[in-house]
Amino acid sequence: MDMNQYMEIFIDESKEHLQTMNEVLLELENNMSDVQHVAEIFRVAHTIKGMSGTMGFTKVADLTHEMENVLHLVRSQEIAVNSYIIDILFECFDSLESQITHIEENSIESDEENVSLVNKLKEIVRTKSNQPGDGPVEEKVTEEVKVVETSGEFHVDVFQTSVAALRKSVEDGYAIMKIRVTLAESCMLKAARAFIIFNALENMGEVLLSHPNAEDIEDENFDQAFEVLYITKSSEVEVRNMFDSISEIDRIDIEAVNELPEEIGEEKVEEVVEEILEEKVEEVKTDLGAQAKPSAKSKTSKTVRVDIDRLDNLMNLVSELIIVKTTMEDHDSTAGKSSMDDAVEYLERITTSLHNAVMKVRMVPVERVFNRFPRMVRDLAKDLDKKIKLIMSGQETEVDRTVVDEIADPLIHLIRNSIDHGIEAPAEREKRGKSAHGTVNLKAYPEGNNVVIEVVDDGNGIDPKKIAAKAVSKGLLTEKEVESMTEKEMLNLLFMPGFSTAEVVTDLSGRGVGLDVVKSKIASLGGSVDILSEVGEGSKFVIRLPLTLAIIQALMVYLDDEKYALPLNNISEITTIKSEDISMLQNQEVVLYRNKTLPIIRMKEVLELRDPSEREDVKELTVVIVRKGTEEAGLVVDSLIGQQEIVIKSLGSYLKGIPAIAGATILGNGGVALIVDPNQLF
Template identity: 45%
Template sequence: MDMNAYLSMFIDESNDHLQALNDNLMRLESAPDDISIVQDIFRSAHTLKGMSATMGFEDLASLTHEMENVLDLVRNDKLKMDSFIFDTLFQGLDALESMVEDVIQGGTGKADVSAIVANLVSIVKGEHKNGGAAASSASAGESSSVSDAGGGMLDQYQSSVLKQSIESGHQVFYIKVTLTESCVLKAARSYMVFDVLENTGEIVKSEPPVEDLEQEKFDRSFTVFTISSIKPEELVAKINSISEIESVEVLPLDEESLATLSSSSSSGAGKQAAAETAAASATAEASNPAAEAKKAAPAKTNGAPVANRTIRVDIDRLDSLMNLFSEMLIDRVRLEQLASEIKRQDLIETVEHMARVSSDLQNIVLKLRMVPVDTVFNRFPRMVRDLAKSLDKKIDLIITGAETELDRTVIDEIGDPLVHLLRNSVDHGIETVSERIAAGKPETGTVSLRAFHSGNHVFIEVEEDGRGINSAKVLEKAISKGIVKQEDAGKLTTDEINMLIFAPGFSTAEVISDISGRGVGLDVVRTKITSLGGNVTVTSVEGKGTKFSVQLPLTLSIISAMLIKLGDEKFAIPLSSIVETAIIQHSSILHVHGNSMIKFRDAVIPLISLSKLFDSPNYSEDLEDEHEVIVIQKGDKWAAIVIDEFIGQSEIVLKSLGKYLTNISGISGATILGDGQVALIIDPNALIK
């Protein structure tokens, strides 16, 4: 039998089962005595074992079999879950993910997982309670030796940071520093090297890790991946100026050499390194949306996918379908206009029927492209769990709005920015347990990840109740780096100062960390979000916490809108942002500090003049005694827009204005009307902002 025909099905279903295993293991960790969760995990593991054996991936099947033996004892109440068993099962799960990833990349799915199997066997035999520490130290020793052998290799998160930094025009270097044999204070010398690198850029990874360098657990040399703002020869000179440095090698990296390092790391991950390092594998999983892109929205029943209920369609075909339908919609509106002019009954009835059918077709076409953000969000609980454990913090991740739907092309791109924001919140935002208790806070920090629709945008927010941003320190750092001039510093508001953390190369990090830094990572976040036509903002209260808000547009969609006129010009306003329409007298307009306001439902709201905002050539409301207005809403904020005349409601195709007309304030796109005219689509969110 030719198994290649079933390979794509195996990969898709394996990813579904691995996600179910991840989710259910997280649930079980919160409720270790719930046998029903163990049953779900056992079923997923059993199905995965059978699939792997059928496809000939024996290493996958044998590791899953050993995990199954442990789960069988737990579900039959012969074994109680503890932290060692959870950690070992998570390590096994990471190894399975690495093997499946190897299969996706065209490999054989083989890996050396002897250390994990040994731990699983010791659990089954009941030896882990006595020999757990020995097994752990042996495993750690093996992991360390593997790390030495493949020193300097990058996980997918780190390679993602470096790749996006290269694309943003930053310089990326691989640096090897060797100390002299007579060097006594090796930790101090390495710290001085790191201090130089931190002052000129951002460190992404060091080998050995920082903790080992601080404790002098290295021979004479160490390597660093860094993003720098100065030339390589200047970097060499600065490091050589430190005493007891024998040699410095600086290798500039480009996308090709970085891809080589990443692929080496990926194949190494199929061996033992990634299998033994839970946090690194979780990070790689969280920062790689490629596997998720291959999945349709998974239908889950007790953790197992429903077979033969979905087909996977190339995204380009959906793009073609959307474009063809948008052309048909324009023709439908034109036909409706012609039918109303000709006034022939049979033509009117036919056009009305076509309108009903095309409306149903429109809903289906839109839903084909829309995917719940849950396909991205469901990877983060495991990542936050592993980060919290490695940082010795207690953190609750609260996810809301995971059912919010977003265009597939946007879904595939937002994974990396959200990884950056969450890692920053966990590492820099949330305090340690002792710091939280000293500040009078609960010892468990809270990170909230939420998504919601507002108008024709989707908002994703990452909020934590940690230490907040020190605005004074941010401003001081910005001035020292030349991002802000000293004379302009006093004019900045707190929110404007906080936004400086998105400046290229900005960092307030005092402690070197492999996990994150408020520098290049946030610069990359803004670059990626902006490239999607979105925007990212930050608000923070020192001592209370920080909130990052990402605004993403529906890049290509069909929306219901109100068509209006300003003189000879036509505009469209999304119905989802409109509260109501009204007519007001010119005499009822109030003037407060030079701004026009009106009374609306026991409140006073601003009155916006579109004709003045868009410099309308042939309409001015100043000549009118009464005005037609549209009241719009964004969150809890309201505003009224003065217009010339209502045309009516219509289904319109939202199209971008192209590369030449970008970032036009108050305009989110354009549409082609039934008579062939182009109408600009007003962005109510921007008007209120």
């Protein structure tokens, strides 16, 4: 069977399961006695093993198989979880993540071998020890474990067990069901349909037995029906309702298994399961007592999950567009201009609503990015021998998918900086009267047409004077220039390429090294980044990003005879200023406006449309006041055209990096207008 058709499903599902594994491992590290966390990791490892076996990715299947063996010992209380096992499981996670990424990019597994990691897992199983280098310990009396290599999402390891375990599960409130699924005659891909059915069943309970065996199901070597022995806490009605959501099923027969034989020897187990399913069954699930939990769904880079109500709204708006189109086609020229104006106004309302609806469809929560940081913080704290707490809030805040995909790297760098150079060592913190645990706050929240993301630490803070002194020592500034700078301007020196105040630059980060990259990446997204810091108390990096990069509201202006677009979310107000009120301050034109000093930027000169020596003698200037964070500046334009909704188009690689230009848009008459990026003008 050609498995390439399932590759995208495999990648998406594997990433979701790995995200769940990562989250649960972090929780298990904080509460090592929680058996439910162990059961969840076991379930995830088992699912990945099944999927990878089906797809033929043996290295992933082998590693997850060894993980299962260790986790089985933990669940049966033969060994206890400790930091050594946690570290090995994290190593397994890293290896699995690396393999899945390689498979996504190359459609094959990497050549990297996991021999050392597999051997560590096998050693734990062999000695039933949770410490490195320990010899064998006294073993408990347990059932014999017989491992049989199989493949497929539906396969389960063959563990000899007793009917007593089933009986105990029933006493704990579980129901055992025999389910016969008959697929429709029209079903073309029986294996794929069975794959979906088994996934759905695993979300509500555990598949204990199956007939036919895994290989036959994968090869579609069965007629139209297969049977499973199923254990769940859900009712029969709930199980039937679950099947209602799956298509191409002709019939579902569910029979409760109420009669279980008395305790028997393990040699009789196969006879018992034959009796229950009335067929020879080769696969027996080991986890009889733990109920599976649905995995937490995370977003992937190629897909966006959309609320059905948003799609319905989108469909309704498209329907209205068709109505307007029909109205305009049937428009009688004798009806007059008024009728056409009404139709155009109606069309404008619909297109605006359509824009908002499409924006919402493209929106994904920033949780998609935030989810990767707890593990990163955990590893950094361990490497640096620091105690760090990561507090996240606002994960439900939504932004455009393209923005989310691009913001991860800047946030990683800022968080690493905060942990490495911001937060002090535990002993030093206690000496200063602080808690030994440093705190990094990562929060997101909407602000108008922007999304704000803050990275806040309670560390040592950044000394502006130290930054200024370093700039002078490097010859970047003179002492006289530094004297006239504000603390905010000194802090912004950190964004200069290669600028660093770190005494020792580590492999992890250097305060300032790479912050120019952070700034340029955020600027390329149409956003801005600001620094707030108090020496001894901590630092705050504030990132402001537009909600979307696709369609924006803009103010169209004239510079000479050319049209330019200014993003509306950057504009605070429009005013006129008399030329005589403008004065010079440190080679910068400024004006006193609303009791504040407002820098004046002449757009024609910035865009090299005119030489400063050719400046016209105009008594009154049209000024568009734009903002970047807490800063403001006045842009001088020739005249205003009005507000317009524009689609942002890239200038392409040949015109990349033009100062102050973010892209272009196509006008109604077919002409092109350049889009100004006000953030680059500050």
